[in-house]
Amino acid sequence: MSTSTHDHDASTTETDRLLRQTSEGAQVLRRDTPAQPGAREIVLTGDSWPDDDETMIINMGPAHPSTHGVLRVMMELDGETVLRAKPVIGYLHTGMEKQAEQLTYVQGGTNVTRMDYLSPMSNELVFSLAVEQLLGIEVPERAVWARMYLVELQRMASHLLFQATNGMDIGALSMMIYGWREREEVLRLVESITGLRMNNNFIRVGGIAADLPDGWQQHTLDVLELVEHGVSQYETLLVENPIWQERTVGVGTITTDEALALGATGPILRSTGFPWDLRKAQPYLAYDDVEFDVCYGSNGDCYDRFLIRLYEILESVKIIRQCIERMPGGDYRVQDRKVTPPPRARIDESMEALIHHFKLFTEGFKVPVGETYSVVESPRGEIGCYIVSDGTPKPVRMHIRGPSFYNLQSMAAMVPGSFVADAVAIISSIDPILGEVDR
Amino acid sequence: MDDTTEIVVEAEPLVVAEPVAAAVVERFAGSVAVDSLGQSVVHVPRDAWRDVVAYLRTEERFTQCSDVTAVDHLVDAERIVVDGVTPERFEVVANFLSHPRNRRIRLIAQVPADDPRIASITPEYPGAGFPEREVYDLLGIVFDGHPDLTRILMPDDWEGHPLRKDDVDARIPVTFKADPGPR
Incomplete structure (x- = not known):
């Protein structure tokens, strides 16, 4: 990317400038991709729309294996071609936002971690950031870096699983096994740190639940080596593979304008050639201290989204290596007894500690009156948390902006004109997590 | 013991330092800009909702609607919002x-309980389609001008709006047996 400074002609819009800024040090994954082979373009308006008795409406899902859970898609077909597609959701609605109003802020993490179950720490992080903003507390350096390290681990795990399920949906079944294999190694590492494979509830208000265990550096380095080896295998297997390209290149294209208008974020927005990543654009944690590139595509098709997620694994590897090198010492959570429970040993010897512990886990801590919206780049895009507090230990309202919920809307722009089999590839490339869509 | 869990924080001073917020306040009568923990928030009158959003999109280059949601303040109805906002x-x-511009702004509109309606912003930002349906579904606020205002998360024949504070929990009988009592 050129970063020359003499480029200030009048036609340069601020968007262009921003694009250049954020893409500094970014990598364009495909610059000169040939035009989509055999791309089908269908524009139907008014008269050209086929009669009702020529089209057929079918329901795909909610129990279809390629819908990643319980997504139902209503599709209007003309022969094998999809004219319209409408996602129907709600099959996994469990009222988590209602639940959050009954839970204290201490218990809230357990609730939000179950929303996006492939990257639970992103949920915990965004929730914790929101509550910390309301409380006005600053977490110690070590907690900041440990959070970044953990979130990146899960970004890796999530993208590895995407590689697996995407391969499975498109028919590359060996890819499925490989993806699960590497993901399992990452989850084993996560388990050795947090005690759980998923739904960790490890990032908590005020820091993290426990310090990183002994030997985490070596264990992580071993896993990173495995992952890097895995990614190079996937590259060999898929990136140049003509069958793979046949199924993904030019399928499910979306433009930047459409993606922005439909609220799409994350790899979907980046696949259109818009290098927007909150980690770079609005840095939180210590992302402005580490070096990494934003991966973005150029065609906005399934192949680009696949590549972006593939290479973001390597970017996460970069970040994690820097975390290992530069992890600061010190406290891993705020030493404010109003927020952080005392260490177990102190409870036996100190009345104060016992009271603090008891109050925290029965009543919780009170959060000042206010409202805030915090955002984080999850593997799927912008995850936001809007909390309204009335000064009691329970929120008046806790709302999560799930990236999948918004990304799913972009399906309506991607699917028309493609075959039913391509619709499967498109749903897969959106990588929706229904737990987060329905909450 | 009383102060064990008490965290006292001074109320944020209300400053209008944000140019977009200031422009909105100047242009739309009745809007009030506040700073909420460093985030730019504008309280706009309900009638001007769609116009303010259109203004943000066309004049101020707000390219994306990140989120639409709503809050039911039944439990803290006596709250103080800001001066000039009922x-x-x-x-x-x-x-x-x-x-x-790499910046965010938040708009808030007050919607009365006896007439829970507001203009839809889906014609401005198509991405607001799903979240507005969600708000309608869970809180029962009607978005005028929404192209497809139907329930999205709850079943189509559901009665009530679950995120309302007066919606009764556990309304549907669950087949758990009663506690048999002490033996």
Whole structure:
């Protein structure tokens, strides 16, 4: 990317400038991709729309294996071609936002971690950031870096699983096994740190639940080596593979304008050639201290989204290596007894500690009156948390902006004109997590 | 013991330092800009909702509607919002993001309980379609001008709006047996 400074002609819009800024040090994954082979373009308006008795409406899902859970898609077909597609959701609605109003802020993490179950720490992080903003507390350096390290681990795990399920949906079944294999190694590492494979509830208000265990550096380095080896295998297997390209290149294209208008974020927005990543654009944690590139595509098709997620694994590897090198010492959570429970040993010897512990886990801590919206780049895009507090230990309202919920809307722009089999590839490339869509 | 869990924080001073917020306040009578923990928030009158959003999109280059949601303030109805804004039961909240300017803004409108309606912003930002349906479904706020205002998360024949504070929990009988009592 050129970063020359003499480029200030009048036609340069601020968007262009921003694009250049954020893409500094970014990598364009495909610059000169040939035009989509055999791309089908269908524009139907008014008269050209086929009669009702020529089209057929079918329901795909909610129990279809390629819908990643319980997504139902209503599709209007003309022969094998999809004219319209409408996602129907709600099959996994469990009222988590209602639940959050009954839970204290201490218990809230357990609730939000179950929303996006492939990257639970992103949920915990965004929730914790929101509550910390309301409380006005600053977490110690070590907690900041440990959070970044953990979130990146899960970004890796999530993208590895995407590689697996995407391969499975498109028919590359060996890819499925490989993806699960590497993901399992990452989850084993996560388990050795947090005690759980998923739904960790490890990032908590005020820091993290426990310090990183002994030997985490070596264990992580071993896993990173495995992952890097895995990614190079996937590259060999898929990136140049003509069958793979046949199924993904030019399928499910979306433009930047459409993606922005439909609220799409994350790899979907980046696949259109818009290098927007909150980690770079609005840095939180210590992302402005580490070096990494934003991966973005150029065609906005399934192949680009696949590549972006593939290479973001390597970017996460970069970040994690820097975390290992530069992890600061010190406290891993705020030493404010109003927020952080005392260490177990102190409870036996100190009345104060016992009271603090008891109050925290029965009543919780009170959060000042206010409202805030915090955002984080999850593997799927912008995850936001809007909390309204009335000064009691329970929120008046806790709302999560799930990236999948918004990304799913972009399906309506991607699917028309493609075959039913391509619709499967498109749903897969959106990588929706229904737990987060329905909450 | 009383102060064990008490955290006292001074109320944020209300400063209008944000140019977009200031422009909105100047242009739309009745809007009030506040700074909420460093985030730019504008309380806009319900009638001007769609116009303010259109203004943000066309004039101020807010490229994306990040989020639309709503809050039911039944439990803290006596709250103080800001000077010049009469608190109502519902608050519709929308977050916008401008990529070219790299800044966010939040709009809040007060919606009364006896007439829970507000203009839809889906014609401006198609991405608001799903979240507005969600707000309608869970809180029962009607978005005028929404192309497809149907329930999205709850079943189509569901009665009531679950995120309302007066919606009764556990309304549907669950087949758990009663506690047999002490033996």
